Amino acid sequence: MKKNKNLLIQPFLKWAGGKRQLIPQMEKYLKSIKYTNYYEPFIGGGSILFYLQPNKAVVGDYNKDLIECYKCIKYNYDELIDKLKEYEDKNNEEDFYKIREVDRKEEYKKWTSVERAARLIYLNRTCYNGLFRLNSAGQFNTPFGKYKNPNICNTPVLKALHEYFTNNDIEFRQGDFEECCKDVPKGSLIYFDPPYDRFDDQVNFVGYTENGFTRKDQERLKKLCDKLIDNDCTVIISNSSTSFIKELYNDKDKYTIHTLMAKRNINSNAQKRGEIKEVLIIGKREK
Numbered sequence: 001m002k003k004n005k006n007l008l009i010q011p012f013l014k015w016a017g018g019k020r021q022l023i024p025q026m027e028k029y030l031k032s033i034k035y036t037n038y039y040e041p042f043i044g045g046g047s048i049l050f051y052l053q054p055n056k057a058v059v060g061d062y063n064k065d066l067i068e069c070y071k072c073i074k075y076n077y078d079e080l081i082d083k084l085k086e087y088e089d090k091n092n093e094e095d096f097y098k099i100r101e102v103d104r105k106e107e108y109k110k111w112t113s114v115e116r117a118a119r120l121i122y123l124n125r126t127c128y129n130g131l132f133r134l135n136s137a138g139q140f141n142t143p144f145g146k147y148k149n150p151n152i153c154n155t156p157v158l159k160a161l162h163e164y165f166t167n168n169d170i171e172f173r174q175g176d177f178e179e180c181c182k183d184v185p186k187g188s189l190i191y192f193d194p195p196y197d198r199f200d201d202q203v204n205f206v207g208y209t210e211n212g213f214t215r216k217d218q219e220r221l222k223k224l225c226d227k228l229i230d231n232d233c234t235v236i237i238s239n240s241s242t243s244f245i246k247e248l249y250n251d252k253d254k255y256t257i258h259t260l261m262a263k264r265n266i267n268s269n270a271q272k273r274g275e276i277k278e279v280l281i282i283g284k285r286e287k
């Protein structure tokens with residue numbers, strides 16, 4: 001972890017399940033781990049990557065639009081800023097719905113990656129709760145957020161990110177978490193922040209991708225963690241504190257389960273917005 005961190009290196013999108021608010025509780029665990037390479041296969045808004053600011057990292061996500069956005073910040077920064085500036089006077093309902101519905105039209109297939117990235121950032125700043133939600137056809141369907149002054153083109157943050165990505169060895173991979181971890185070297189730290197296991201009474205949030213994340217996927221992730229630990233890596237996994245997850249990682253030779261308290265921001269049931277327990281699981285060999 002860098003000593004002199006640039007505080008402008010921070011999430012540029014609001015992202016469901018973002019870990020920023022949990023950093024004060026995670027800090028002591030993150031600081032105590034020594035590693036050579038860093039992998040983060042469920043990058044989302046990137047709060048942990050940006051907190052750690054490693055010089056070398058491989059980060060991934062299944063969400064194509066999201067990874068495209070990160071790549072544009074790295075490789076097409078000036079063009080992206082120009083495009084985003086065009087959106088600055090469009091925080092009104094009429095423009096919002098016009099821009100939102102472009103992905104339902106043929107012309108969207110011809111849009112460049114910069115055009116798509118700028119649209120995603122604009123929608124994220126102006127939609128309700130910054131919730132990235134796709135319907136079953138893969139179309140963005142969150143309603144207008146009615147914010148007074150959303151920061152549509154946050155140049156200082158985007159510039160700091162561009163410089164961080166280009167002055168360091170930060171690689172972006174789109175796809176499934178297993179594919180992202182195909183070449184993890186010994187001694188690496190891998191932080192996994194998958195879509196959370198659902199409590200039995202919980203409303204269905206199937207936001208990030210068209211496919212959802214099932215308990216079979218949670219089991220697949222646990223198997224991968226076992227393999228990585230056997231290869232002398234340290235893994236950290238965030239998840240909800242369900243009996244299923246606690247049972248899955250109930251292997252005291254490899255895993256320690258810590259409890260964190262989180263404020264839930266994005267939940268369609270307003271009455272359920274409160275403090276809830278989450279788990280932070282640390283897995284490593286020498287125990």
Ligand SMILES: C[S@@+](CC[C@H](N)C(=O)[O-])C[C@H]1O[C@@H](n2cnc3c(N)ncnc32)[C@H](O)[C@@H]1O
Binds near residue numbers: 015048175194209
């Ligand atoms: C809880 S969010 C990560 C939040 C992130 N740590 C942050 O602070 O913003 C989970 C992420 O997993 C991604 N995802 C869902 N299924 C995936 C899969 N099979 N492989 C890789 N990423 C996946 C989602 O697109 C989403 O961005």
